[in-house]
Amino acid sequence: MTVKRALLIDGRDVPARSGRTAEDRSPYTGEVYALVAAADAEDVRAAVGAAHAAFPHWAATPPSARRALLMRAADLLESRLAEFSDVMLNETGGTRAWARVNVKVTADQMRQAATAAMAPAGHLPATDRTGQWSLAVREPAGVVAAVVPWNAPLILCARTIMVALAVGDTVVLRPSEDAPITSGLFLADVLRDAGLPDGALNVVTNDRGDAPAVIEALIADPRVRRVAFTGSTAVGRIVGRLAGEYLKPAALELGGKNPIIVCEDADLDHAVSAIAYAKFQNSGQVCLAVDRIILNRAIAGEFTARFVEKAAGLRQGDPADPATVVGPLINERAVERVAALVDDAVGKGARMLLGGGADGRNHPVTVLDGLTPEMRVYHEETFGPVASLYTVADDDAAVALANDTGYGLTSAVFTRDTTRALSIARRLRHGSTHVNAHTIQEEPQAPIGGIKDSGFGAFGGPQEIDFFTQTRWITLAEQPEPLPF
Missing domain, CATH: 3.40.605.10 (Aldehyde Dehydrogenase; Chain A, domain 1)
Structure with a gap:
């Protein structure tokens, strides 16, 4: 009724x-x-x-x-x-x-x-x-x-x-x-x-x-x-x-183009799980969701393999099913927009490691790498279940990429070195930065902006x-x- x-x-x-x-x-x-x-x-x-x-x-x-x-x-x-x-x-x-x-x-x-x-x-x-x-x-x-x-x-x-x-x-x-x-x-x-x-x-x-x-x-x-x-x-x-x-x-x-930096000394088990949550919770339709996953090249291969395996195992479909993690996007316009971002990236040379191909009101869990500034997804907020992986040589390159956006909502960094984490956090131009935690953080006594x-x-x-x-x-x-x- x-x-x-x-x-x-x-x-x-x-x-x-x-x-x-x-x-x-x-x-x-x-x-x-x-x-x-x-x-x-x-x-x-x-x-x-x-x-x-x-x-x-x-x-x-x-x-x-x-x-x-x-x-x-x-x-x-x-x-x-x-x-x-x-x-x-x-x-x-x-x-x-x-x-x-x-x-x-x-x-x-x-x-x-x-x-x-x-x-x-x-x-x-x-x-x-x-x-x-x-x-x-x-x-x-x-x-x-x-x-x-x-x-x-x-x-x-x-x-x-x-x-x-x-x-x-x-x-x-x-x-x-x-x-x-x-x-x-x-x-x-x-x-x-x-x-x-x-x-x-x-x-x-x-x-x-x-x-x-x-x-x-x-x-x-x-x-x-x-x-x-x-x-x-x-x-x-x-x-x-x-x-x-x-x-x-x-x-x-x-909106945000929220980055998470993963250093070579990070706890990869924790980082993979936390970043998967920050990307795919509510099908990526969260303003605090991660949009750039920035990997130190020393661990990029291992992280990518683990992350793709984790993403491939997420149940997608009917939101009424208790096992479903990734449900539909809010409407067909959203599906079309996310699919267009993926098609544009792949057409300009990005590698699709998982997913692709919109299905009705759902967009499949998708993982991309090999992204460049010529691609729309590099600049635009994704707001969908599409993960973008980037590989960098060092912390300076990671910070530069994280800040190479008109947005500045939230960010995160994974490393076992607290001093290093705080040094990176102070250089990130985002409203909040979380160390060894995902970007979808919400505490009512803390400022969100x-x-x-x-x-x-x-x-x-x-x-x-x-x-x-x-x-x-x-x-x-x-x-x-x-x-x-």
């Missing part, structure tokens, strides 16, 4: 004012899984109005009450793992293992975000004025516009909105067209059931063709005071331009609290100040 979902505005499930709906199709079967309301600019304005009206009450709610609500919601989310797994499998083609990761990480994020409600509310700057107090007071910023993607739907939704809610902001959330339930409505249901007041979180879904107008209406509304976006660099540029045009502070977490074309601002850590609040200067004079006239 087809699932039907409305917009969430001011605590009520309401249809789009036009009455239109959009199809939400299963990536594996191609069948319509859900029909969701297709909002337009008028619906966006109604949602922002509800968030704006709810803001004074939610901002004035005692911090301990906001903290308790988010903690309660985290418990409730964990109790709905089976329900979420079913929805995610049908909506994004994600495996049940990936659903478990989403729920665990999201619950952790919610509990960590809850602590932000009790963060210090300001400080006392020094002042040279006798008899006067100087106060820097941190307050909620107001209405937040949140735009989130589909690939790690629950994680990225929570990362974008939870601290905002914790510090007293209200939110209008625009989920992905490819996963409107798991990247928005599901978490909104949990928060509503946990007691979130009407209007504190509003959700507007839309048809793909209406996305530009819906996003611009959301960012342009003068009642919106912050913009938080996670997604592709191409869309991030549009969101950043709009935020600048309408003078809205923005946090953008965008990129540099260069991977965006700016950070989700997680103290910077996130700063972004979702504003600091005002207030003075209190205990006695009149002498004036010159």
Whole structure:
């Protein structure tokens, strides 16, 4: 039976004012899984109005009450793992293992975000004025516009909105067209059931063709005071331009061309397993997934043989099968794009060590080497189950290759030499670097963010609290100040 979902505005499930709906199709079967309301600019304005009206009450709610609500919601989310797994499998083609990761990480994020409600509310700057107090007071910023993607739907939704809610902001959330339930409505249901007041979180879904107008209406509304976006660099540029045009502070977490360097002294058993996870989890559709596997030539042959064997053994197919590791890509456009990257590389001389040849909604696990800058896959984010191997002579060449990209999201290095690892890490121009660990790292207390074309601002850590609040200067004079006239 087809699932039907409305917009969430001011605590009520309401249809789009036009009455239109959009199809939400299963990536594996191609069948319509859900029909969701297709909002337009008028619906966006109604949602922002509800968030704006709810803001004074939610901002004035005692911090301990906001903290308790988010903690309660985290418990409730964990109790709905089976329900979420079913929805995610049908909506994004994600495996049940990936659903478990989403729920665990999201619950952790919610509990960590809850602590932000009790963060210090300001400080006392020094002042040279006798008899006067100087106060820097941190307050909620107001209405937040949140735009989130589909690939790690629950994680990225929570990362974008939870601290905002914790510090007293209200939110209008625009989920992905490819996963409107798991990247928005599901978490909104949990928060509503946990007691979130009407209007504190509003959700507007839309048809793909209406996305530009819906996003611009959301960012342009003068009642919106912050913009938080996670997604592709191409869309991030549009969101950043709009935020600048309408003078809205923005946090953008965008794509990556994430490298992992494997030195000749690395633990190859561990490196092979960790890198396979970082490449093929969720079929490579993770912004933190590895895109360049950079091998010291002393171990390149041995690593390659082990890695190809590991990749060839990964079960691919029906995401409902518990043994499946690599499921379908999100839609046929994604399959065509990934296949075109592979065809371009092979046509220009790359060697295909495994896979190749798209099959319907699946793209086979593929391993390439012999890649050069003339190939598209050298520069473009893969976002699919295609591993690219590179061989270099030494650490200098490895760092140069790792940095030879417009992106700068995350990176990793495998070596037994800690001093060497830290030396390499300091030279990598990426938002994060992990030593002897894969790139898909997520801890709610740590900052996640990129540099260069991977965006700016950070989700997680103290910077996130700063972004979702504003600091005002207030003075209190205990006695009149002498004036010159």
